[in-house]
Amino acid sequence: MSLKSDFIKYKKYSGNKSTLVLLLTQQGLWALTVYRISNKIFKSSLLKPIKLVLLGLAIIYQKWIEIITGISIPYSVSIGKRFYIGHFGNIIINSNVKIGDDCNISQGVTIGVSGRGDKRGVPTIGNNVYIGVNAVIAGPIIIGDNCVIAANSLVTKSIARNAVVVGVPGKIVNYNSSKDYI
Template identity: 40%
Template sequence: MSFSSLRAVVRADAGRYVHLLELDGTAALQHEVPAVKVLRALTICQGLQATLVHRVGHELVHWQPASAAGRVVRLAARVLHFAANRFVEASTGISVAERASIGPGLYIGHFGGVIIGAVTMGENCTVSHGITIGRSGRTGENTRPTLGDRVWVGPGAVVTGAIHLGDDSVVGANSVVTRDVPARATAVGAPARILPGRPSFEMVVYAGQDDDAGRAASLAAWRRPEIRLDDAETVPEGAGVAGAQDA
């Protein structure tokens, strides 16, 4: 169990909420010390509360102490985490599996009906309310979705099965995604259709994004003419991800 890595990931999660609160003008945070900013975000953002509980549980699952005393401490911590996790699920409507592997900077925009199973997610992903991301009904380990970095999942979406969502991809509101989504593409509809060349750059916001080498490389690839496909599937007027930029 690495407390230093846990601290770094939690700092990234909290920093994302603090940054978005400042952008939204929810509270006058600019002149407050960092600790007060984080405490305010933790108090008013249910998504951060659920994420923090998940981070602790994830570390406990993978902590294998060698000594008998360490194993007793782990057992006690697991019991306490179980109680905390059930309380957070009941109070926020957010359930994040402790075995989910999620990169730093997770942002859950709204509370209520958020189910994230034992999936793999990259850095700085954003999920909205009423979503389900998890395994399909089949058995085996290779039935869980994998999300890349900076993926945006809209309200009411379902992402399930052994699929991969590429970096900077988008899942539109109320979409049902059961197949791969390329990097910098959007999936809309039920079942989802893939619209190439429609990335999440304007939807996923976080501090330091202009200095993020991975984002810069993806943005450069999107701007290359040979990457911007012209034969994208068409959708009816008004369809897509409209109304989903609330996170």
């Protein structure tokens, strides 16, 4: 289960604190736990009336998490294993976004919809991507594997793998990858 892999990553980053301590102190983990359970219900093959009731409850829990942590992760988002939210607050992820394995995001990140007509859409984020504080990634773009999106960057164009992106609008400054960030 992906939730177990999330806990393993949180333990690694926390200096191997206990699961109970992590659950009591890590708001990102609260949001991920509610998301993983809600997403499992969303993807399940339960009878439709049962599924609708459970998803209704999931939405209530997700809204509660959003209010107390400032983290909005809808149940329909696709997030890979070992996802890590470094700090809580002001994190918005569009319901149609796809995020790969081993990604880290910081506070203030928005991953959302942009564009008009047939150019409207949401990003697809590859594996091993680090997204810095207050970064915005928007539109029907692809962020390649092993990328770094620096703090306060605005990315509206696809980025090749291993790129480090800085600024508004985001510009590739090198191809040093995310190996030291993840």
